[in-house]
Amino acid sequence: MLGFRDPMADAIGLLRPRTVIGPTLRAVGEWALRFDPFLHVRIGGLVRGTCWLVLEGHEPVFLREGDTFMLGNPPPYVLASTLDASPRPAAPVLAGADHGTVWIGPESEDDLYLCVGHIAFDDRNAALLTDLLPPLVIVRAADPHGHRLGQLIDHLATEVGIAAAGGPLVQNHLAQILLVHMLRAHAGQTDRPTGWLGALNEDGIGAALRAVHADVAHSWNLKELAEISHMSRSAFAQAFRSHVGVPPLEYLIQWRMSLARDALTRDTMSISELARATGYRSESAFSTAFRRVVGSSPRSFRDEARALAATRSDQAG
Structure with missing residues (x-):
C-alpha cells in the first residue's frame, strides 16, 4: 500500500523536503537587502526588532517581533529597516556569514534579529503544495498560531547560532515543524479553496x-x-x-x-x-x-x- 493516513503528512513526505537554514541576520541602523526569486518555500520570523518586507507586485508589509512569514515561489523581494533604504544584493552579504550569523552594523548591538530558512521540494511533485500557496503568508505574533510559531523561530535561531552536536538534524526537523504550523495557520486564515x-x-x-x-x-x-x-x-x-x-x-x-x-x-x-x-x-x-x-x-x-x-x-x- 502506498498511502498513509494523514494527507498533510503524506504530501510533505512525498515532497521530500530539503531545508537550508540561516544564516541569521542581526542588523542595526539603516539597511536593505534584495533577494532573488527562488523555487518552493522560504519561512522566516523576527526574534527581535522590526523590518519591512517588500514583495515585488505587493504592498509593503511591516513586520514586528514575533511575526512569522512564508513565501511560496516568490518573485524578488526586499527586507529593509526603512522603505527609503537603498537595497543591495543579499547573496554576497549572506555569503560573509560568521558562525551562522551575518552582521550589518556593529556586532556589539543590533536592532533586528531575523531567522530565515529555505525549504526545497522534489520538483516532480512540488506543485502538490506550491500550487496551494500565495506568494506571501503573514502570521502575526498576536494570532492564534503566532505564539507557537514565534517560539519555533526563536528555537531555530538559537540552533543556527551554536555549534552543537546534531545541530543540522535539529534545524531540519524544526523547519519542517514550522512549515506544518504555517500551513495550518494559512488554511485557517483564508476563505479561498486551499486544496487538501x-x-x-x-x-x-x-x-x-x-x-x-x-x-x-x-x-x-x-x-x-x-x-x-x-x-x-x-x-x-x-x-x-x-x-x-x-x-x-x-x-x-x-x-x-x-x-x-x-x-x-x-x-x-x-x-x-x-x-x-x-x-x-x-x-x-x-x-x-x-x-x-x-x-x-x-x-x-x-x-x-x-x-x-x-x-x-x-x-x-
Whole structure:
C-alpha cells in the first residue's frame, strides 16, 4: 500500500523536503537587502526588532517581533529597516556569514534579529503544495498560531547560532515543524479553496480525504466517500469541489499519480506492481491514466528518471 493516513503528512513526505537554514541576520541602523526569486518555500520570523518586507507586485508589509512569514515561489523581494533604504544584493552579504550569523552594523548591538530558512521540494511533485500557496503568508505574533510559531523561530535561531552536536538534524526537523504550523495557520486564515490543506479542517471532507490516503488502492466511488462524510452524494461532491478545488474522484486520480511519479523516480517497483498499488486492475488502465495526468507513459517517465539519476551520479563522481 502506498498511502498513509494523514494527507498533510503524506504530501510533505512525498515532497521530500530539503531545508537550508540561516544564516541569521542581526542588523542595526539603516539597511536593505534584495533577494532573488527562488523555487518552493522560504519561512522566516523576527526574534527581535522590526523590518519591512517588500514583495515585488505587493504592498509593503511591516513586520514586528514575533511575526512569522512564508513565501511560496516568490518573485524578488526586499527586507529593509526603512522603505527609503537603498537595497543591495543579499547573496554576497549572506555569503560573509560568521558562525551562522551575518552582521550589518556593529556586532556589539543590533536592532533586528531575523531567522530565515529555505525549504526545497522534489520538483516532480512540488506543485502538490506550491500550487496551494500565495506568494506571501503573514502570521502575526498576536494570532492564534503566532505564539507557537514565534517560539519555533526563536528555537531555530538559537540552533543556527551554536555549534552543537546534531545541530543540522535539529534545524531540519524544526523547519519542517514550522512549515506544518504555517500551513495550518494559512488554511485557517483564508476563505479561498486551499486544496487538501484547507479541506482537512472540514469534518466530513477531511474524513473522506483520510480514507483515500489510508487505502489508495481501494476502488473508491462517490457513494462510498459521501457515506464516510455523512453527506448525500450531491452535497458531498459540491462541498469537496468547493473546498479542494477539484471533484473527489479527480483528486483521487491526481494523488495516485503523484505517488506513481515518486515510485517511478525512485524505481522501487515494476509498472504492473505500481498499477495494482494505485488501484488499477490492469497495467494498461494505469498507463492511460498516467499519460493523461503526467503527459508521458510510465515507462518513458521511468526511463527519463533513470537517465537523470545516472547523469547526476556521473557529475557527482
